Amino acid sequence: MGRKSTTRRIGIADVALRAGVSHATVSRVMNGNFTVDPAIAERVREAAAELNYQPNPVGRSLALGKTDTIGIVVPDLANPTFQAILRGLSMAAAQDGYRVLIADSSEVSSEEAILAGEARRRCDGLVLCAPRMGDAELEELAPSLHPMVLINRSTTETRVPSLMVDYGQGIQELAEHLVELGHSRIVFLSGPERSASNALRVQGLEKFKAGHPDVEVQLIDGGSNFDTGHDAVDAVLASGGTGILAFNDLVAMGLLSGLHERGVRVPEDISVTGFDDIPFARYTTPPLTTAAVPITELGGQAWHSLRALIRNEDTPNAVNTFRPQVEVRGSTGPSKNR
Template sequence: MQKRAVARRVGIADVAAQAGVSLATVSRVMNGSFTVDPTIAARVRSVAGELKYQANPVGRSLARGKTETIGILVPDLANPMFQAVLHGLSSAAAEDGYRVLIADSSETSSEESILAAEARRRGDGVVLCAPRMNEAELNELAPSLQPMVLINRNASDGTPSLSVDYAQGIQELAEHLVELGHRRLLFLSGPETSASNRLRLLGLDSFRASHPAVEVSLEQCGFSFASGYDAASLVVASGATGVMAFNDLVAMGLLSGLHEQGVSVPQDLSVTGFDDIPFAAYTSPPLTTAAVPLTMLGEQAWHRLHQLLQGSVPEEPETIFRTEIQVRGSTGPARSLPAM
């Protein structure tokens, strides 16, 4: 039985031999170098096309000293908020010829430093999106991860950062509920390790100071749909008429739990979320929330990282985005309650 001949892969040596140039010249041409004579470069490209030569991406990365790949670390990829940030980052990076590797810490702060270091080793730079690690650990780790961009965190070494004014957003949601007549508010707090949750709490402190007649209570909840669903009984027992959830997922879970208990939203209870993920406008009723420019966060993170990769310093090392309240059907006038 005759063995079928295996087609040999065309290599850089084949192109060099047929074009009559050195291996180094072929390498420079295929890497886009402008130091090669245009006539010779055209001949090399013509031969490469005839032979259907494709450069080895691993070898090219080693030769150029870069991988044209970056890493992003997120705390929970199942959360549509982080998916939207990732979409903005990967789309913008792709326009400049870069790919994105993803690491998910699953809300486990102890894993973040390991995952961040691994992502940096495999790429030319890294984006840490809302890392849960404490300030001391972040500041200690930051120098070893450069070039790096932070989302919703800041480091003491001046690493470029993009963040959202969560304090402003939660205050505006509370103001919205007060304008509807609510005087008993409840905040379902997110993870204690979340910097954005701490900013929300600071915003509520400011709100309390300026609204002494409004009761604002706090209950530890979580960040997931299940967290909101499980909190439904607690919310009903609290006597609050307006509830602010840590994020849209918690708010959606709460809507489901309240529905099962026969609580009407917003007739009996008003509910707000945070982030304005794509599903927020399609809940029943549609969710009032604070919209965060999630895709823009990802896009801007890439633009700043790309500047660092090119050896320049971003013109705006720290940028803070404002939220925008989206009023929908989950909030309405406060129901009548006995005097407090």
């Protein structure tokens, strides 16, 4: 049966042996420590190259107490918003030589806590998107997860920066836009009940209502995906509203599709807005009026905040707010009841 197993992975010892030096010296050379005689250093580099030696990251991690990896917890990897955050985060982190470990909690809020803990222990830091987690639990968990940055959540733990999108502001501006077009019956197709960002939208609408007593604002319960929008067509038509604020672009696209099937014209009969400005929003027919959230940029900012924390730099602003920007496209137009 011959040799025991497949050729064992080559390690620092092999290089040391081949170069005729000690482990320590090899390590020094590999890490660019200049207290090594150039001739010896060269010999080590040669040996390393010949053996095609690459330091074992696990060993390094243990010795250095860092993994050069960060974790991100997302509630649903199928959602373009989180995909974009992940992307922005990953790109930015890669610039600094960090990798990203992903943990998808599948919208199960009880999983969020466990996954976050596990991910955190494997990584040097954490980005937490946990829209469903209760405030109390978040508060309790926060210290043990440091360094961490929160997306669309905040905590009293001062060391934890928050990156927030001002959904309230965004939805108000969209509503304003509809009012300017002459709409006086507005419907908000609301998102998941326990979603923190949905709550912000609802709050924004309350403010809006206060400033526009003449405008009727209805609320229809819903979710956060295509089907939600598609299935809401009947309710929307029954409401008599002419300006529809969908929870996000996905819901808006579902609604658009449903309205199209019914022969309802957009924006002639009904105006529809989305939220997020996902890449697809500009390619719907008609192109979707929405509030653009610079979400990839937010992912990048998440990394910069986290990096500051990891490096133990001062964290200038604990909460960083991103303002959505209304993008007027073809899905909104003058009210025919004006």
